[in-house]
Amino acid sequence: MKVLSSVRSCAAASGDDVIQRIGFTIGALLLYRLGCNIPIPGIDPVAWQSLFGGLQGVANAGNFFGGNASARISLFALTIIPYITAAFFIQFVVLASRRVRARAEDSGVAGRRMIVRVTLALTLLLAAFQAIGLANAMQQVTGLVTWQGPAFIVTATIIWCAGVLALVWLAEQITARGFGNGISWLLFATAAAELPTALATSIEMVRLGVLSGRTAFLLLLVVVAIVAWVVMVELARRNFSVERIDGKGRADLNLKLNPSGIAPQLLAGWAMLVPVSLLPWVWQFVSQEQAVAIVQAMRPGSAIYYVCLALCLIVTSVIYTAFLLDPARLAERLRVLGLSLPGVAPGEPTADAFDHSVSRLSLAGALYLVLVIVGTQVFFASLGLPFAIGGFALLVVVSTVLDLRAQYASYSGGERL
Structure with missing residues (x-):
């Protein structure tokens, strides 16, 4: 009887843990969707919506991944794609180079941490490249940016890069404390939206x-x-x-x-x-x-x-x-x-x-x-x-x-x- 009670207690605890993980996942996804609807400062929303309808070929390429995050030029307009791209590129390097692969495997925890740091650095580089290019392109459109100059480019780049890093952190939290893979969930929320x-x-x-x-x-x-x-x-x-x-x-x-x-x-x-x-x-x-x-x-x-x-x-x-x-x-x-x-x-x-x-x-x-x-x-x-x-x-x-x-x-x- 004591063994049966212990098994039931473990099952109940496991069930509560699953419910908590599911609740955390739902809350994290709601936070992500909220960020997709908060626009960055310095953009005329009326002018952007008018422009967005005329540049479907370019703008929708970003909106294809962003669940309207790009359509609103939100905090998460770049989505988590720069991080995924960086991770794939680092994986290519590790798989292609025996020397790098051996160093990463032999170093153990230190090697994995090095790969994580290099991946985040490359993520920031890719995100900054996209952000600067997008901010520059937006300034070329008359009436779209309410305050012109380097200040807007710097501000937009910082916000979008921070948004990418925030999504990386959110994905890691979902993986660690939620139910399922965090990156898959963010992509799922983007597509299902x-x-x-x-x-x-x-x-x-x-x-x-x-x-x-x-x-x-x-x-x-x-x-x-x-x-x-x-x-x-x-x-x-x-x-x-x-x-x-x-x-x-x-x-x-x-x-x-x-x-x-x-x-x-x-x-x-x-x-x-x-x-x-x-x-x-x-x-x-x-x-x-x-x-x-x-x-x-x-x-x-x-x-x-x-x-x-x-x-x-x-x-x-x-x-x-x-x-x-x-x-x-x-x-x-x-x-x-x-x-x-x-x-x-x-x-x-x-x-x-x-x-x-x-x-x-x-x-x-x-x-x-x-x-x-x-x-x-x-x-x-x-x-x-x-x-x-x-x-x-x-x-x-x-x-x-x-x-x-x-x-x-x-x-x-x-x-x-």
Whole structure:
């Protein structure tokens, strides 16, 4: 009886801990959404809303990640993307350089702290680059900035960089004290914030007769089909049967069909934002007509925009997967564990076998991302609707839900034990 009471007490304590973590997560997300609606000083909101409607190709690239944070030029207008980009870049360096990787691993806690400090420094550098470019570009628009000069650039840069660091801290707090991964939750809140608006817009269009009920129903079926496809691909695995070198056991090695996840879209999205930061310097060397032509060419719906986005997705997906699933490292890991592929000698032959499979996985993952992200944009743009449910939003929502499902399953299994 005492043992049973202890088990029940532990279960109750675990349940209370989960509730507290969920409550903390909800509170942190509400704080994030509040910051997305607080504009920075020095901006005429009427002039910005008018300009935002005319620069969909550039401004919406930032709003694509910001959940209207960029549309309002808020404290969190740069979102957490600079930090994610910096973290991916540092990860690339660690994976690509054996010397850096060995130093980070051999240093233990000190090595991890060094990586954290370098990541934060690079985050500030990227955020400052974007902030200065965006502030400069805004000052070029007549009537948009209420007080001109270096003071506005410095103020806006400090606020936006502080906003990025605040989001990094908030994500860390959610991971440590909340339920789930903090960065995933911030991306989830960003993506999910646009879904109610799209739903309300479609309902209003049906009510006014602009959109027929049949068309709305078909759109719903298309969205459900895309979500089902994304779930199927995200859960798909490429299985490798491995066996002990001494022949006394077998196991399975599972690799995701889309091993890069949403990382290529984040990197590609940041790459699409780089021209925004370069516009002030470009305007110094081109005429106003040429600058307008550049902005128009970057508008979603243009062929150049879709081609550039697709190329960025393919390149980042292939490169990231190649570094993430390095065949040589996989083969070495199997050798250290005393495992090998059936009928394949350890070492270089195993690495060659993995290289063939990883190359096919990276290509399949890249094409999948292009179809989901670029394909959905082309689909909604062809319908001429005033809203669009982006493939990136669907990927983020599905990935976050699947991660939470896995975490809850792990927690439930641990509690049963």
